Amino acid sequence: MKKILISSMNGPIAIELISYLKKKFYIIGCDRQSFGLGKKICDEFYISPNGNSVKFINFLNKIGKKVDQIFLFADEELLNVSINRKKLKNVINKILISPHKTIHLCNNKDLLKKFLKKELYKPISENNKVIIKPKIGRGSKNQIILNDKKNNFYNFFSKKNEFIIEKFIDGKEFTVDCVFDKKNTLIFALPRERIIKSNLSIVGKISKNRKILNYINNLSTKLNFIGNVNIQVILDKKKNIHLIDINPRVSGSIIFSIMAGFDPFLMAYSINNNLKINMPTKIKYDEIFYRYWKTYNKY
Numbered sequence: 670m671k672k673i674l675i676s677s678m679n680g681p682i683a684i685e686l687i688s689y690l691k692k693k694f695y696i697i698g699c700d701r702q703s704f705g706l707g708k709k710i711c712d713e714f715y716i717s718p719n720g721n722s723v724k725f726i727n728f729l730n731k732i733g734k735k736v737d738q739i740f741l742f743a744d745e746e747l748l749n750v751s752i753n754r755k756k757l758k759n760v761i762n763k764i765l766i767s768p769h770k771t772i773h774l775c776n777n778k779d780l781l782k783k784f785l786k787k788e789l790y791k792p793i794s795e796n797n798k799v800i801i802k803p804k805i806g807r808g809s810k811n812q813i814i815l816n817d818k819k820n821n822f823y824n825f826f827s828k829k830n831e832f833i834i835e836k837f838i839d840g841k842e843f844t845v846d847c848v849f850d851k852k853n854t855l856i857f858a859l860p861r862e863r864i865i866k867s868n869l870s871i872v873g874k875i876s877k878n879r880k881i882l883n884y885i886n887n888l889s890t891k892l893n894f895i896g897n898v899n900i901q902v903i904l905d906k907k908k909n910i911h912l913i914d915i916n917p918r919v920s921g922s923i924i925f926s927i928m929a930g931f932d933p934f935l936m937a938y939s940i941n942n943n944l945k946i947n948m949p950t951k952i953k954y955d956e957i958f959y960r961y962w963k964t965y966n967k968y
């Protein structure tokens with residue numbers, strides 16, 4: 670059985686994801702956190718150094734010799750690896766990720782905004798409802814929504830260089846799970862509406878929205894994506910699409926796409942190892958999927 674290494678496997682996404690992937694791969698998990706249940710269900714588990722450290726690169730060089738492919742879930746790990754490709758010359762071919770410039774842009778919302786200019790955010794007027802979020806952040810952590818600019822919080826955060834202020838877009842939010850080949854070509858993408866979320870998506874509805882797919886295709890011509898990417902957009906009441914975020918990695922709620930019939934792990938593995946790509950043929954469009962956290966009384 671082929672072996673894969675997956676990071677951040679002591680978090681809340683680990684149990685359902687590893688339980689599925691163990692049917693196809695021998696799973697070696699790692700996480701910088703020692704406390705969690707991932708290590709209980711992985712075939713092997715290792716405590717890793719912080720993803721942005723030199724020690725993490727050394728860790729990948731060592732543990733990477735044991736596996737056929739490496740999947741990274743943390744943004745700081747992706748950035749670190751993309752910078753240190755030469756130091757990972759013995760295992761870098763086992764990591765299918767986008768170029769450093771793409772990862773660097775996507776990890777910083779302010780840089781991404783400037784790169785894409787008018788395509789990304791709408792201008793803010795005096796009476797606009799706004800959303801304030803960190804330039805470098807994950808999910809919806811540390812985000813604040815204000816009804817207008819006439820607010821002390823607005824004045825405070827507008828002076829903080831580590832935050833970005835955007836026009837709040839009211840509409841339906843979608844996450845699009847994508848896989849690109851080594852030549853930056855989009856192989857498959859699956860949108861899903863985020864029905865209920867709490868940092869992580871809890872309820873998702875699989876969508877066959879052609880307008881969103883066309884938007885993703887157009888966006889991919891401006892950024893060189895390779896491997897797993899998830900893109901978040903909002904569809905407003907007038908059916909206009911607004912880009913929220915791009916993460917050049919597998920999404921935290923990837924299990925929704927897997928349950929719907931699209932396995933981004935297996936597809937990325939096939940691409941990286943020059944195997945035949947089996948395209949999804951029976952996607953469960955319009956179905957709603959639920960996820961829940963199971964309680965354990967023993968650690």
